[in-house]
Amino acid sequence: MTATKQGAPALPAVEVRGLYKKYGSSAVLEDVHMTVKAGEVYALTGPNGAGKTTLIRTMTGLAFPTDGEVRLLGRDVHTDGPRARAYLGAVVEAPAKFYPQLTGTQNLQVHANLSTMAPGGRKIGRDRLREVMALLELTRMADRKVQEYSLGQRQRLGVASAILADPKVLILDEPTSGLDPLGIGLIHRIVTSLATSGCAVILSTHHLREIATYAHTVGILTGGRLVDTVDLRSRQAAYRFRVDDPVAAATVLERLPFVRKVSTRTPYAIAHLGGESRVPDALAHLGAEGIRVFEASPDHFDLYEYYRERVEQA
Ligand SMILES: Nc1ncnc2c1ncn2[C@@H]1O[C@H](COP(=O)(O)OP(=O)(O)OP(=O)(O)O)[C@@H](O)[C@H]1O
Numbered sequence: 001m002t003a004t005k006q007g008a009p010a011l012p013a014v015e016v017r018g019l020y021k022k023y024g025s026s027a028v029l030e031d032v033h034m035t036v037k038a039g040e041v042y043a044l045t046g047p048n049g050a051g052k053t054t055l056i057r058t059m060t061g062l063a064f065p066t067d068g069e070v071r072l073l074g075r076d077v078h079t080d081g082p083r084a085r086a087y088l089g090a091v092v093e094a095p096a097k098f099y100p101q102l103t104g105t106q107n108l109q110v111h112a113n114l115s116t117m118a119p120g121g122r123k124i125g126r127d128r129l130r131e132v133m134a135l136l137e138l139t140r141m142a143d144r145k146v147q148e149y150s151l152g153q154r155q156r157l158g159v160a161s162a163i164l165a166d167p168k169v170l171i172l173d174e175p176t177s178g179l180d181p182l183g184i185g186l187i188h189r190i191v192t193s194l195a196t197s198g199c200a201v202i203l204s205t206h207h208l209r210e211i212a213t214y215a216h217t218v219g220i221l222t223g224g225r226l227v228d229t230v231d232l233r234s235r236q237a238a239y240r241f242r243v244d245d246p247v248a249a250a251t252v253l254e255r256l257p258f259v260r261k262v263s264t265r266t267p268y269a270i271a272h273l274g275g276e277s278r279v280p281d282a283l284a285h286l287g288a289e290g291i292r293v294f295e296a297s298p299d300h301f302d303l304y305e306y307y308r309e310r311v312e313q314a
Pocket of ligand 1: 050054
């Protein structure tokens, strides 16, 4: 848990505890636990029918759990809903529902009015509407009726409405489905920039190779159970050294104080160095011990392969 300036432990932005959801006799979510911190991008993935949308609906308070609880910034979303959702922005059913006869800006104005009326809500001015339309590259469409929007444009308008009130928690169900490659890049940049300013972001997706580039954590949900939570930042801190003797190289690397984890995969010795700046140090030590190094490069974690194995084992 991170600490605030006063030294008190910071509340998780999202906390899911022992969540169960049944439809009739069939269990859709079973004992799901999740913690997401401020500034974290958490990607939820899993096969079709795994329960991602159900989990997201339950986290946002749209569906009620059979058992367990969800807290947003410490408030229970099911028993203290309005206050828990005061800092929440969400697109749960993509693309979000809008009034087709109203323009994009008018639809955002409706959202702005609703969020102003919510507990703790503050006024959202026309400048902010223009700003989010520009951010989502919808300025050209701003005064057109939503019924004239393409699927991708409606998808982007959904994200615009979710970020309108500067949420501290942003939850997006498949935000990039239906978007073209530039639209996908746009959503990545917006999510990254919100997270950098302290917003916790949870999104569901099937696009593993994309999210591997900007998510901090990946939760793998299968058959209603969260079978793994992968910390991508620690996975990606590994470097591999192609050497003449991987076992001897591993022994040398293990002795270095900044090295956390070492393994071998012939012809490589792989080490978690804690950052690129340590690579020259590692090379110097290997060289001093007589190890010949032919190549040093980041050992990219293959999330797709990892996911495939986890889902097949589950
Ligand atoms: N209202 C409902 N009534 C009964 N069963 C439901 C209901 N909503 C979802 N389910 C079932 O719950 C399971 C999980 O569905 P959910 O939509 O949460 O999966 P998902 O992981 O989001 O799937 P996808 O990747 O296809 O979007 C499925 O078996 C689905 O049939």
